[in-house]
Amino acid sequence: QVQLVESGGGLVQAGGSLRLSCTASGSERILSDYSMGWFRQVPGKVREFVAARRWSRGLAYYGDSVKGRFAISRDNAKNSVDLQMNSLKPEDTGVYYCVGDTLDFGPARPPVSWGMGTQVTVSS
Secondary structure, eight states: OOOEEEEOOOEEEEOOOOEEEEEEEEEEHHHOOOOOEEEEEESOOOOEEEEEEEETOEEEEEEETTTTTEEEEGGGGGGGEEEEEOOHHHHHHGEEEEESSSOOOOOSOOOOOOOOOEEEEOOO
């Protein structure tokens, strides 16, 4: 079992930046090779893949709508992952969920574990 807790989020003007953080806790065996990332729920749309980072290989993946603006980073010692969001747009508004899985995940395969979510609001 793994628990995911997000922090960060809030209100920002278009063009601004925000940083989200997520810390994982639970089974060390599971966390030793664990992918973490972010999905978001934009009002009126299905949940959308934002970014993911594999624990051991360190590869990063991004959704098309955030490529070049968002960056995901990780700290293995702290079992944490951050999402730096730059050049934010009003359409980035939504609830951002920290996610994790022992297997690779993405738009076609949702992850197993989800945090409670944190609200990001971008004003125009």
